[in-house]
Ligand SMILES: CC(C)[C@H](C(=O)O)[C@@H](O)C(=O)O
């Protein structure tokens with residue numbers, strides 16, 4: 001098969017980790033007889049520097065024309081403590097999500113047995129954790145009307161959801177639950193928020209279409225607790241944009257394998273794959289960043305966007321083998337030999 | 353001294369744990385020569401059952417007339433999975449906060465050396481944790497305009513903050529930081545929300561009035577991660593209402609001592625003290641609930657509302673002694689002898 005893949009490396013360690021995912025994907029393409037054309041495009045602080053815009057139209061055109069988007073990371077400390085900055089890398093991210101219609105962010109948290117000791121949680125708490133968040137990504141308070149009144153003395157952000165937005169996200173949640181252990185948790189704050197009450201009533205009404213799925217409803221504050229206490233009690237969780245932002249990050253660190261966690265963002269016609277970690281500016285160019293999350297994001301791309309599970313499996317096997325043999329960057333080296341970003345990528349590509 | 357204390361026992365285990373706090377407070381009053389008059393009043397599901405309203409005016413009058421409010425817990429499963437219920441216990445809580453002007457919720461998370469093994473976190477992660485959240489409690493998305501449009505198909509919740517609201521909360525944060533290790537973390541989502549940008553710019557402008565306090569600014573998603581990774585790296589954290597709801601609950605479980613965590617909610621003329629745990633309906637009437645969080649809330653009341661640190665200390669010492677000698681409820685008994693709620697209360701009162 002032939003694929004066009006948009007390549008948005010972004011800022012910080014983005015370009016370095018993306019390079020490894022390209023290498024590994026090319027090895028997969030070679031082995032399975034596919035033909036990948038990579039289409040690099042600018043985004044983030046890198047795009048602001050080049051053209052004054054974090055998600056330029058030219059980049060959007062590349063993404064729209066592509067079969068999938070592979071994304072590194074964006075963000076630069078130059079923009080971090082300046083709430084008044086007019087152009088910010090994050091705006092590019094939000095604009096991209098909205099314009100590509102990427103309404104469902106899929107974020108798995110799972111454990112690698114050999115990395116359990118990296119978790120901040122005690123082993124008996126984290127063992128067996130294998131959950132997936134489906135975070136709504138193009139609605140809610142991120143995209144509602146926001147601004148100032150009273151000469152700037154009052155600020156407001158509006159959170160808005162329509163039933164249709166909840167339904168399309170929840171549908172993906174039910175479908176995913178059907179392929180797993182048929183447990184779905186709807187995370188909301190229905191005891192306070194009207195948008196949450198809409199979420200809850202919409203999901204409740206969908207239950208009859210998926211009689212096999214056991215649905216639970218939990219308040220966001222309760223989930224923030226249980227994620228730390230018994231993460232292995234969850235399977236599929238669906239939630240709105242802001243709650244998803246907070247909870248998926250919380251979930252990402254409990255596994256101890258944050259440098260290995262991939263993610264996908266799905267729309268009706270577009271699909272984007274990226275590691276969940278950030279742009280770690282302080283590690284830029286040092287050849288120390290862990291490329292595995294980005295490589296595993298490429299695996300998700302083969303599986304989800306191209307429907308090629310064998311190809312994804314080949315990547316996952318290579319990563320598991322690297323972990324077992326200690327071919328890892330310093331974050332996982334544990335006093336042992338640490339390999340460079342590039343060396344890990346080379347090894348993975350050679351082991352496809 | 354003479355005190356009038358409003359006693360809002362609430363639902364579930366509320367009445368049982370409140371009884372122990374009363375007993376212990378009375379012992380303190382006797383020892384130090386104070387005179388406490390308790391003024392019981394209805395709230396929560398109990399108030400809905402009695403008068404159809406979770407925070408009746410009669411209860412508000414008792415609170416306004418009192419020198420402090422001691423609160424148990426509210427909430428009943430009967431209301432939990434019905435987003436459309438017209439009267440809900442939680443509404444009483446929100447109405448009470450608003451009408452009493454309780455704008456600052458003070459929630460410490462600390463560890464008891466003897467309970468470190470209860471934490472879901474590894475010992476080296478949790479050891480030494482001693483942080484305090486100041487959560488804004490009467491503004492934000494909890495109290496903004498909310499409702500439906502388009503025949504109920506669209507729901508909205510408005511988040512609003514004024515600079516004055518941020519200032520009065522931040523002022524308490526700076527002052528608290530001055531009495532501790534002079535580190536203040538402002539938690540927001542200034543890369544996305546306009547209200548967060550108002551928070552950040554307001555706190556930034558106040559920094560010059562507290563030159564000794566070292567202020568950091570962190571995004572809510574980053575804090576959700578670091579709380580699990582290195583909770584002992586935090587001291588005082590200030591945040592808006594919804595972020596505070598999620599993060600204080602997350603923080604409460606990391607210590608392993610949730611059944612021991614007290615809290616205070618402060619206004620200009622009112623102060624309320626309550627355990628952070630919920631109403632645990634399934635434990636109601638079984639004499640198994642841990643009363644220590646409520647008893648320690650009474651300690652906070654003596655210290656904060658009445659400015660009587662010695663009295664607070666007497667309570668804390670009794671609790672520490674009970675923990676050391678194993679006079680604990682089943683949640684802390686660890687296979688050893690478990691005492692009843694009432695027996696722990698009696699022991700604490702006898703040891704003041
Ligand atoms: C950078 C920021 C705007 C973004 C978000 O809040 O969605 C990030 O935290 C994420 O989760 O992808």
Ligand SMILES: CC(C)[C@H](C(=O)O)[C@@H](O)C(=O)O
Pocket residue numbers: 191192221442445597
């Ligand atoms: C019961 C609920 C309305 C309340 C809140 O969200 O504030 C509770 O979770 C709390 O933190 O006190």
